Amino acid sequence: MRWIIAFLLLWSVSIQAEYMDSKSCDECHEMIYAEHTKSMHHNSSLFSDDVHRKMKERVSKDKYTCALCHMPATKNLAAMIRGMEQPNAKDVRQTDGVSCSYCHQISKIYHGKTYNINFSSAKDGGKPHFFANLGDPDSSDKHESGPNEIYKNSEVCMGCHSHKENVHEVQVCNTLDQHEKTSDCIGCHMPKEAGGIENYNKRGRDEYATHEFLGVHSAEMVKKAVELKLRQEENEITLSIINKMGHKIITQPMRLKFVKTVVSREGQVIWSNFTKSPIEDKEATFIIVFKNSEGEPSLPGKAVGYKLNQNLEAMTSKEVIYMIDDLQKGDKVTATWISYVINPKVAQKLQITDKALTTPIDGYSTTLLVE
Numbered sequence: 457m458r459w460i461i462a463f464l465l466l467w468s469v470s471i472q473a474e475y476m477d478s479k480s481c482d483e484c485h486e487m488i489y490a491e492h493t494k495s496m497h498h499n500s501s502l503f504s505d506d507v508h509r510k511m512k513e514r515v516s517k518d519k520y521t522c523a524l525c526h527m528p529a530t531k532n533l534a535a536m537i538r539g540m541e542q543p544n545a546k547d548v549r550q551t552d553g554v555s556c557s558y559c560h561q562i563s564k565i566y567h568g569k570t571y572n573i574n575f576s577s578a579k580d581g582g583k584p585h586f587f588a589n590l591g592d593p594d595s596s597d598k599h600e601s602g603p604n605e606i607y608k609n610s611e612v613c614m615g616c617h618s619h620k621e622n623v624h625e626v627q628v629c630n631t632l633d634q635h636e637k638t639s640d641c642i643g644c645h646m647p648k649e650a651g652g653i654e655n656y657n658k659r660g661r662d663e664y665a666t667h668e669f670l671g672v673h674s675a676e677m678v679k680k681a682v683e684l685k686l687r688q689e690e691n692e693i694t695l696s697i698i699n700k701m702g703h704k705i706i707t708q709p710m711r712l713k714f715v716k717t718v719v720s721r722e723g724q725v726i727w728s729n730f731t732k733s734p735i736e737d738k739e740a741t742f743i744i745v746f747k748n749s750e751g752e753p754s755l756p757g758k759a760v761g762y763k764l765n766q767n768l769e770a771m772t773s774k775e776v777i778y779m780i781d782d783l784q785k786g787d788k789v790t791a792t793w794i795s796y797v798i799n800p801k802v803a804q805k806l807q808i809t810d811k812a813l814t815t816p817i818d819g820y821s822t823t824l825l826v827e
């Protein structure tokens with residue numbers, strides 16, 4: 457496996473020559489460019505994502521193995537991964553992160569056990585060929601274009617988003633569905649909006665695929681993540697947690713997501729599922745904590761196993777039952793989905809000070825009146 461990856465990397469580097477940077481698309485694809493520059497794809501490299509940079513520093517000072525997915529357009533990918541060359545803030549192929557032209561030249565995906573790898577159609581000289589999913593694309597003097605099935609069935613996302621194992625063969629992230637396959641990533645993360653896709657719009661198109669790729673950082677998306685249902689029978693409250701996404705609730709181990717359930721009577725809280733930390737109610741908390749060989753909590757890179765692995769498969773649900781003594785008619789039970797981009801405990805460890813990342817985001821909420 458290792459030599460196959462080494463070979464693929466060398467090969468994918470040697471075929472990259474011409475490079476149109478993301479800024480160059482602005483001339484014609486103005487709206488897509490504006491969306492893209494706000495996205496985590498544009499901000500994926502250690503120059504723009506502070507959390508990523510801090511984590512990388514912990515894993516290795518000189519090697520940038522993360523470049524494979526976080527800075528894939530760089531010309532010296534293999535040297536960077538091995539630590540023979542260092543990131544350079546003046547190189548636009550690097551500051552571009554997951555760039556437009558990189559993504560649009562992925563021709564197929566190699567499926568590996570440790571992680572998958574993107575094959576690129578980039579070639580020496582001539583206009584680049586960008587794949588996507590338009591019927592009968594108009595011609596452009598800057599690039600060729602044409603269809604490729606993987607931009608329709610979301611396979612194009614799987615070179616970076618499928619799964620990743622660390623050196624101890626522990627899976628550190630996974631965005632696959634309940635059958636370990638891809639789902640309709642594009643359908644949920646690239647919603648169509650009104651407008652043409654380029655400034656001239658000769659084909660008179662009236663909608664285009666948006667490129668913000670909103671996820672856990674967006675309050676609007678967090679509202680769509682899960683649905684909650686409450687049921688009551690005498691002193692028993694049943695909470696159903698329904699994962700509506702095409703992947704597990706926890707895809708990336710820095711997150712913390714949970715349900716807070718409270719019972720109030722005449723405006724006073726008389727019961728709650730936890731007091732200080734959500735983990736007191738383990739069944740309603742979604743979190744991955746890794747352990748090192750001493751059994752202590754560890755960062756993903758050094759993990760030999762899981763200390764805690766509370767997750768829920770795509771499109772599935774679970775029930776949590778609470779016995780609450782002396783519930784009375786008219787008591788109000790409220791369950792709310794809460795999501796943290798970075799688990800505050802992890803943020804503290806990595807000295808992450810950006811408050812936006814450790815502020816809870818409220819998602820779906822539901823209320824029941826006790827009968």
Ligand code: HEC
Nearest residue numbers: 505507508511512515521522524525571616617620707708
């Ligand atoms: C196989 C591709 C791949 C490799 C290699 C990779 N990552 Fe990632 N990384 C991703 C993807 C995809 C996401 C988004 C995942 C999600 O949000 O579920 C991500 C997200 C992250 C995040 C969360 C960022 C945030 O701001 O919330 C951090 C931190 C991170 N990666 C660190 C690293 C580090 C450090 C390395 C190298 C040691 C690395 N990654 C290597 C694909 C990769």
Ligand code: HEC
Nearest residue numbers: 476481484556557586588589590593594596598601602659
């Ligand atoms: C000079 C104008 C111009 C520039 C600059 C430009 N494009 Fe295009 N692009 C077009 C036109 C015209 C179309 C066809 C639009 C249509 O059919 O409605 C197109 C279509 C596309 C498509 C759809 C292809 C398909 O087959 O579905 C992609 C993807 C694309 N461009 C990517 C890019 C990227 C990435 C950049 C920057 C690196 C870029 N373009 C720069 C004019 C341009």
Ligand code: HEC
Nearest residue numbers: 613617638639640641644671672677678680681701702708
């Ligand atoms: C049915 C809709 C749906 C499908 C299908 C779907 N997602 Fe998501 N995804 C969401 C929602 C909603 C969120 C935001 C809520 C959250 O992160 O808790 C999200 C979050 C994410 C995140 C951020 C998660 C985190 O915690 O860091 C990534 C990365 C992601 N999706 C990628 C993908 C990829 C890749 C696919 C295809 C394999 C995919 N999604 C399929 C709805 C979907």
Ligand code: HEC
Nearest residue numbers: 481485488489492497554555556559588589607653664665
């Ligand atoms: C993470 C990968 C990724 C990145 C980065 C990306 N795109 Fe796309 N793009 C796609 C996919 C997938 C589609 C097909 C969406 C569909 O058909 O629903 C698409 C579609 C398009 C289209 C056709 C529009 C349409 O309505 O189908 C254009 C034009 C385009 N992209 C241009 C760009 C430009 C310009 C950038 C950077 C400013 C960019 N893309 C960045 C994945 C990407």
Ligand code: HEC
Nearest residue numbers: 496500505525526528612613616641645669670671672673
């Ligand atoms: C070349 C690698 C690569 C490809 C291809 C790719 N992504 Fe990503 N994606 C990343 C990385 C890396 C991040 C995390 C960046 C960070 O947080 O630093 C990310 C972040 C995201 C996020 C934002 C998650 C959040 O933090 O809220 C979503 C959603 C997402 N990707 C969806 C997709 C979808 C859908 C596709 C396929 C059309 C796709 N990606 C293709 C590498 C990739």
